[in-house]
Amino acid sequence: MSNIDTKINDRRTTGIQKHGRAAKVVSDVLRSTCEELNDVGFSALRVEDVAERAGVNKTTIYRRWPTKNELVVEAIRNSYVTEHEFPDTGVLRDDLVQYLRIMIKRTKNPVARGAMLTLNNCTDPALKPIAEELLGRARGYRTSIVQRGIERGELPAHTDAELVSDMFSAPILRRLMSLGETVKPAYIDSVVDIVLAGAKAVPPPKAKK
């Protein structure tokens, strides 16, 4: 190998390492932010504590995220990127049960849980836009799962997909997010069974008194 080749390789390697280090810092900081959210909540979160947890200097954080709000918003958004892995088994009941199992699993991961708790208990105006965006997107996913079931004929054509979407998820999300309770698989099964049986049984809106 010529001297020039070596130099180029050196430069490339340094470039990759630099890039790799920067990416690692970003991912460490964002993960640590969510973990802090899980431990102390948004109001009490301090950028100093995030820096310490991530093992970086406070100024490193402020250079990229000038305010605590910007840091938290990116950390939450980043933790929601993986959210697209949603069930599509071809059977509505299985999709709903799997969706709820994924929710429970996510609450056992401190990073996902920090982001979810913050969005679902959001009283701070600074976080309202991101909460509305991401919770609205989640509702959209759930509604599309139900919609697919309606299109397959598993629920009557007159079913309100968004209503059913709220109904199968709210009892579980409320227990996990607002009440800090655990949810057992049998609870999920019972909720889904009652919602689906109810949606099948209710008459179309026009037939109502």
Add this chain to the structure above:
Amino acid sequence: MSNIDTKINDRRTTGIQKHGRAAKVVSDVLRSTCEELNDVGFSALRVEDVAERAGVNKTTIYRRWPTKNELVVEAIRNSYVTEHEFPDTGVLRDDLVQYLRIMIKRTKNPVARGAMLTLNNCTDPALKPIAEELLGRARGYRTSIVQRGIERGELPAHTDAELVSDMFSAPILRRLMSLGETVKPAYIDSVVDIVLAGAKAVPPPKAKK
């Protein structure tokens, strides 16, 4: 009237006025605390702002409630005292719909709403005990409404009253408390109809696969 009688009357009147003034200060401070909770939330709440809103001196508040936590806990508890006016119409569907209408009405009152929002979005360990107590009590009320319906034969004897209680209330409470959305009467009707139809349709646990 003798001189002695006059003195006694004076003392009594002063006593009553004093008591009346003290009671008014307490009720003004507790009401103002809930209004502040509604406006800024628990973390950002400052005793100075409560004092200003109530038109009293900060030291007046600290004399009775040495810490912000004690003040907030009493204010929330006080706002939940009126909670006992729950429907008992003799018809399960009417009870459920009325219960949910009362919830919606309460969220339109800033005092009740401040207390409810704080309890339902509680991430602060200092408020966990009061949140668990009062939200647990509310769930108990809802469950007893459903239980009465089961005893009247409006739902099958094998119905899980607490599960049905969660299911008819969670979609509405989640919209009002976690998502800051409004809830229309038609939404309440649809939720209650699906839950009741579902609870009637699902087989007893033993008959399940």
